[in-house]
Amino acid sequence: xxxxxxxxxxxxxxxxxxxxxxxxxxxxxxxxxxxxxxxxxxxxxxxxxxxxxxxxxxxxxxxxxxxxxxxxxxxxxxxxxxxxxxxxxxxxxxxxxxxxxxxxxxxxxxxxxxxxxxxxxxxxxxxxxxxxxxxxxxxxxxxxxxxxxxxxxxxxxxxxxxxxxxxxxxxxxxxxxxxxxxxxxxxxxxxxxxxxxxxxxxxxxxxxxxxxxxxxxxxxxxxxxxxxxxxxxxxxxxxxxxxxxxxxxxxxxxxxxxxxxxxxxxxxxxxxxxxxxxxxxxxxxxxxxxxxxxxxxxxxxxxxxxxxxxxxxxxxxxxxxxxxxxxxxxxxxxxxxx
Numbered sequence: 438x439x440x441x442x443x444x445x446x447x448x449x450x451x452x453x454x455x456x457x458x459x460x461x462x463x464x465x466x467x468x469x470x471x472x473x474x475x476x477x478x479x480x481x482x483x484x485x486x487x488x489x490x491x492x493x494x495x496x497x498x499x500x501x502x503x504x505x506x507x508x509x510x511x512x513x514x515x516x517x518x519x520x521x522x523x524x525x526x527x528x529x530x531x532x533x534x535x536x537x538x539x540x541x542x543x544x545x546x547x548x549x550x551x552x553x554x555x556x557x558x559x560x561x562x563x564x565x566x567x568x569x570x571x572x573x574x575x576x577x578x579x580x581x582x583x584x585x586x587x588x589x590x591x592x593x594x595x596x597x598x599x600x601x602x603x604x605x606x607x608x609x610x611x612x613x614x615x616x617x618x619x620x621x622x623x624x625x626x627x628x629x630x631x632x633x634x635x636x637x638x639x640x641x642x643x644x645x646x647x648x649x650x651x652x653x654x655x656x657x658x659x660x661x662x663x664x665x666x667x668x669x670x671x672x673x674x675x676x677x678x679x680x681x682x683x684x685x686x687x688x689x690x691x692x693x694x695x696x697x698x699x700x701x702x703x704x705x706x707x708x709x710x711x712x713x714x715x716x717x718x719x720x721x722x723x724x725x726x727x728x729x730x731x732x733x734x735x736x737x738x739x740x741x742x743x744x745x746x747x748x749x750x751x752x753x754x755x756x757x758x759x760x761x762x763x764x765x766x767x768x769x770x771x772x773x774x775x
Contacts, residue, residue, distance in 0.1 A: 438532055438537065438616055439613075439719060440654075440657070440659050440663075440715060440719075521583050521587050522587055524594070524597050525586060525587045525590065526583065527601070528586075528600055528601060529579075529586070531600070531601055531604050531609075532600070532604060532613060533614070534582065534583075535575070535579065536617045537616075538579055540620045541573075542574075542575050542578065543621070545569065545758065549565070549569030549570075549573070549762070550562070550566065550569075552569075553565045553566070556766055556770070557766065557769050560769055565769065569765075572758055572762060573758065578754055578758075581750075581753065581754045582754050583750075585750035585753045586746055589750060590743075596742045596746070599737065599739035599743070600743050608727060608730065611722075611723075612727070612731060615719050616719045622718065623714070629711075629714060635717055635718075636714050636717050639717065646717070646725075649725065649728055649729075649732075650713065650720065653728065653731065653732045654712065656735045656736050658744070659712060660705065660709060660712065662744075662748045663708050664701070664708055666751065666755060667704050667708070668697060668701075669752055669755075670755040670756055670758070670759040671697055672694070673759040674759040674760065674762060675688070675696065675697060675763065676760060677759065677760040677761060677764040677766075678766060678767045679693065679767075680764055681763065681764040681765075681766070681767025681768055681771075682771060683763075683766065
């Protein structure tokens with residue numbers, strides 16, 4: 438569960454750390470794309486974004502997740518308050534969703550500070566971070582997630598039952614705790630560097646555990662789904678900036694799609710750079726039999742349905758967050774109170 442939704446905040450934080458300070462340039466009340474050096478290569482850069490397939494494929498992916506261009510342009514909107522079935526509430530408790538969302542909030546606050554340093558260096562940190570804290574409010578995030586998950590799993594009691602059976606016992610609870618602990622630990626750059634070094638040693642040695650982690654990631658479609666999620670959230674961020682007037686003359690939909698398209702290879706690399714150290718760190722205490730059991734569950738129809746539902750629910754949440762961050766940043770650029 439913990440490898441789901443690498444998230445726009447987490448991978449943008451990684452891009453910011455690796456590529457250094459982006460160059461931003463004012464044009465009237467808006468911003469202009471400028472050519473900046475990144476690791477010796479000049480490229481057009483506004484803010485790190487991703488792609489996955491072509492424009493038609495991108496729109497198809499957004500529509501598949503229920504994210505229409507209009508909804509994303511409005512910052513993905515607020516989650517509709519609905520009564521959540523008791524079985525969904527019980528499942529969220531079993532899955533330790535509150536703990537996972539807490540880590541995602543910490544990642545988001547970290548990203549919010551990096552965003553201020555890149556885009557709003559002359560703004561007061563406290564005021565901006567108060568807005569970021571509201572956007573990443575854990576209660577709000579949980580309500581959005583549980584409402585979306587209830588919708589995704591509507592009419593699928595067998596999926597909920599299977600998830601409770603696997604994750605509800607001692608082995609399942611151990612797995613979930615390890616996932617959250619590892620994700621929290623990777624907020625520390627030194628821990629992340631050590632985990633990356635461990636993966637490099639595993640690759641050099643041809644370690645069987647690394648091969649097992651690759652099979653696990655493939656069974657759960659972790660790379661493609663995380664790339665897709667970051668892509669959708671990045672597009673929502675652009676739309677938030679655009680709606681807030683950050684670009685002066687508004688960017689067209691095709692312009693934003695083209696920008697989002699520009700760096701699939703980069704976001705894919707960043708995703709893998711995070712994923713393998715994360716999986717290695719999280720599952721190191723598991724026996725081969727425990728990891729194989731987790732993969733077998735993931736490959737069942739119920740496991741596949743749960744996986745897709747979890748990604749869809751997280752993506753909706755991150756699209757709202759990204760749209761609101763973009764709109765808030767745009768207002769700050771133009772000197773408005775937030």
